[in-house]
Amino acid sequence: MIKKVVTVSPEDSLEKAVQLMKLHSIRHLPVVEDGRLVGLVTESTIRQYARPEELGKPLREIMILNPITVSPDTTIDAAARIIYRHKIGGLPVVEGDRLVGIITITDILEAFIELMGLLRSSSRLDVIPREPEGLDGVLEIVRAHGGKVISIGMDVEPSGEKIYFIRLERMPLEPLASALEVAGHRVISVVD
Structure with a gap:
């Protein structure tokens, strides 16, 4: 799991999310308010709203509400099954409603390569x-x-x-x- 997670707030603009994703070469941005996970913005979410006239929209209007999450105790096997079953690219890791990390398909592939x-x-x-x-x-x-x-x-x-x-x-x-x-x-x- 990645512990140093790049995040955005619900009031940040779509344009800021796009810039952060490009800058950090990432495809998932947890939306956090006071340390609590309130949503998720993904590369595919952004594609739906990437027209120039929509770049000023606040993320609260387009973010995924109630994203699928896992706890820090979730095994890599269980996380991989969830990602596969739901056909998603990443999972925020939360303790209660507090964001503590994120695990992506790239992390799972890295674990597989290391294991093998x-x-x-x-x-x-x-x-x-x-x-x-x-x-x-x-x-x-x-x-x-x-x-x-x-x-x-x-x-x-x-x-x-x-x-x-x-x-x-x-x-x-x-x-x-x-x-x-x-x-x-x-x-x-x-x-x-």
Whole structure:
């Protein structure tokens, strides 16, 4: 969550909101009065009123009333589901009615990238494990070859087979892939 939030007041003009959004490269402006969240102005809200004759309008006339919010205790998973379900780009974070931050889709993407280790030097192996060993059997072979797991993702094929996307600290993957194949696991892809 971003704690230093750029805000506007209900009496500020649409023009001021546009200028702040451009200046700070943001798409969401919480509307705050005496520290309390009273509304939200978004890039898409502004697009509806961006005609020159409307730039002087006070934000109280165009702001989103009762925006969807979350508390500081909301998990990143729950915030992501809310953003996805409501097809919105950000959520003000409030304690009671006091604005304490904002979480945007960019913050969620950043958390995902960090969690998955996508910016680290790494290798990736996509595997369908042999049953009954499953993922445990795959990881046993990975460890035996000196592999250090950064993250694991999973997808389920229409057939019900599980594909595991195993991100490892950078290492040569060919010997590991061969060992997995010999053990009966199907290596779908190797990405160095």
